[in-house]
Amino acid sequence: MPKTLFELPLPIRRMPCVVSNRNGKAPSKGRRLNATIPRMRISILSVALAGLLLSAGACSNEAVKDPPSILLVVIDTLRADAASAYGITEGTTPAFDALAATGQLYTRAYAPSPWTLPSHASLFTGSPIDDHGVGLHGQVVLPEDVTTLAERLRAAGYQTAAFSENALISPVFGFEQGFEHFSVRTAEEQMAAKQKLVIDVADELARWLEARDPERPFFVFINLYDPHEPYVVRAENPFLPASATTENVRQLKAGLRTSHFICERIPPARQLEILHGLYLGEVASADRKLKAILTLLGDQSASGLVTVVTSDHGEHFGEHGLLDHEFSVRDTVLRIPLVVHGPALGPAIIERPVELRDVTRSLLTWAGADASGIAAAGLAGNQDAAPDAPASLFALYSDTRMRLPPTFDSASAQQVRDFKRQGCSATDRVFGDMVAVTRYPFKLNWYERYPSELFDLSRDPGEQAPQQARHLEVFSILEQQARQFAARTGLAGGQAQERLSPETEEALRALGYID
Ligand SMILES: [Zn+2]
Numbered sequence: 001m002p003k004t005l006f007e008l009p010l011p012i013r014r015m016p017c018v019v020s021n022r023n024g025k026a027p028s029k030g031r032r033l034n035a036t037i038p039r040m041r042i043s044i045l046s047v048a049l050a051g052l053l054l055s056a057g058a059c060s061n062e063a064v065k066d067p068p069s070i071l072l073v074v075i076d077t078l079r080a081d082a083a084s085a086y087g088i089t090e091g092t093t094p095a096f097d098a099l100a101a102t103g104q105l106y107t108r109a110y111a112p113s114p115w116t117l118p119s120h121a122s123l124f125t126g127s128p129i130d131d132h133g134v135g136l137h138g139q140v141v142l143p144e145d146v147t148t149l150a151e152r153l154r155a156a157g158y159q160t161a162a163f164s165e166n167a168l169i170s171p172v173f174g175f176e177q178g179f180e181h182f183s184v185r186t187a188e189e190q191m192a193a194k195q196k197l198v199i200d201v202a203d204e205l206a207r208w209l210e211a212r213d214p215e216r217p218f219f220v221f222i223n224l225y226d227p228h229e230p231y232v233v234r235a236e237n238p239f240l241p242a243s244a245t246t247e248n249v250r251q252l253k254a255g256l257r258t259s260h261f262i263c264e265r266i267p268p269a270r271q272l273e274i275l276h277g278l279y280l281g282e283v284a285s286a287d288r289k290l291k292a293i294l295t296l297l298g299d300q301s302a303s304g305l306v307t308v309v310t311s312d313h314g315e316h317f318g319e320h321g322l323l324d325h326e327f328s329v330r331d332t333v334l335r336i337p338l339v340v341h342g343p344a345l346g347p348a349i350i351e352r353p354v355e356l357r358d359v360t361r362s363l364l365t366w367a368g369a370d371a372s373g374i375a376a377a378g379l380a381g382n383q384d385a386a387p388d389a390p391a392s393l394f395a396l397y398s399d400t401r402m403r404l405p406p407t408f409d410s411a412s413a414q415q416v417r418d419f420k421r422q423g424c425s426a427t428d429r430v431f432g433d434m435v436a437v438t439r440y441p442f443k444l445n446w447y448e449r450y451p452s453e454l455f456d457l458s459r460d461p462g463e464q465a466p467q468q469a470r471h472l473e474v475f476s477i478l479e480q481q482a483r484q485f486a487a488r489t490g491l492a493g494g495q496a497q498e499r500l501s502p503e504t505e506e507a508l509r510a511l512g513y514i515d
Pocket residue numbers: 076077115116117312313
């Protein structure tokens with residue numbers, strides 16, 4: 001018997017031809033910034049999409065003669081530089097790298113948030129967080145009235161199935177919408193599977209494939225959970241420091257719950273190196289599962305298979321005093337790997353920044369399914385954006401711990417607020433709501449409680465040296481965009497509650513932000 005909570009036949013929800021955004025918003029067209037921002041370098045070796053690129057918004061799959069089957073894999077918590085295709089880490093992801101060698105590798109793909117639920121909600125709907133609401137103000141369930149990628153594909157004739165190792169990506173949180181088949185582990189099964197190192201996603205997929213209708217294309221979604229903390233201590237892990245024995249590592253793990261040690265409690269460099277090695281071992285494990293899945297699907301679709309492998313967020317390993325993936329909108333947690341592979345998609349390295357929800361738009365377009373109402377530009381060609389001036393990308397972290405319901409008494413509310421953040425101060429910038437506006441090479445981080453910071457990612461990918469005093473005009477534009485985004489999404493007020501540094505205050509005064 002499969003170790004799953006849900007093995008449910010789910011009802012088909014019929015789709016209307018025209019689907020509007022819940023808020024009735026018009027799709028955003030390529031927003032332009034002031035010309036002072038340098039043009040982004042685009043390196044596309046070849047993009048051969050002629051057979052797949054069709055007009056978005058079609059109501060059926062009539063326009064696509066043989067719609068391709070689709071595999072969408074999220075390797076949870078996989079930060080971009082941990083996938084070896086990006087050239088920073090060696091040998092972690094050979095299956096991902098093989099897809100990248102013959103497919104399209106996106107070097108600047110961004111998640112809309114640093115954690116699972118809002119990122120998956122945007123991937124599943126093609127909508128920004130302020131549209132579906134998941135991850136804002138404590139909302140964690142995908143609303144019934146959204147129209148999901150699976151619903152749209154199912155309406156276009158696809159068989160739809162999901163295999164999730166992450167207990168959050170489950171019917172409990174509304175993610176079953178549109179799936180005929182949904183397998184998910186409970187949290188207990190998830191932990192047990194890690195401890196026993198059981199790999200059974202491929203087995204579950206194999207059973208589903210045996211029973212499916214071979215005449216119809218399929219959409220299979222898979223979430224692989226291995227890189228998510230807690231990391232397993234494996235007997236064989238080539239990514240650990242050479243001097244670390246398995247016993248050393250076990251002892252370290254026994255006394256250290258990763259996410260509870262941030263700010264002044266951050267572990268010393270040696271321990272961080274071990275944690276990172278454990279994490280890379282988990283990344284390699286997820287990649288082995290990916291290989292098994294790809295092998296199974298190898299000859300499943302006569303019309304070819306479009307494969308997308310990406311992630312929902314990254315992970316900190318001591319950068320800015322952080323571990324895990326909470327309390328941050330740094331690139332360390334927002335920049336994700338993304339590879340797209342298909343029979344008509346020639347090899348390319350694409351440096352244009354894209355968002356996770358662009359994947360949704362492109363998959364629907366390639367399937368000939370209804371993509372109306374989805375504001376995302378899409379991956380290939382970015383139809384709505386001028387080639388040299390794509391829109392700013394927005395991401396957010398909504399600090400629900402800071403606005404607890406009134407049922408909490410003050411002592412327990414304080415405990416929840418400080419949970420994990422003991423020893424953190426204002427200089428750590430970990431309290432309150434946050435917004436990231438990326439307009440490569442610039443990135444502005446806006447904080448509810450601290451002054452904004454501007455970085456030049458082309459020179460400073462680690463966001464170490466704020467540049468607002470040097471690029472006042474860029475700072476002004478992106479700060480205004482961040483404030484407008486924060487207001488639109490209902491994030492807490494735009495006023496910094498700390499005193500500004502003299503330099504920042506002078507810059508803001510010069511730009512008219514303060515009196
Ligand atoms: Zn996640």
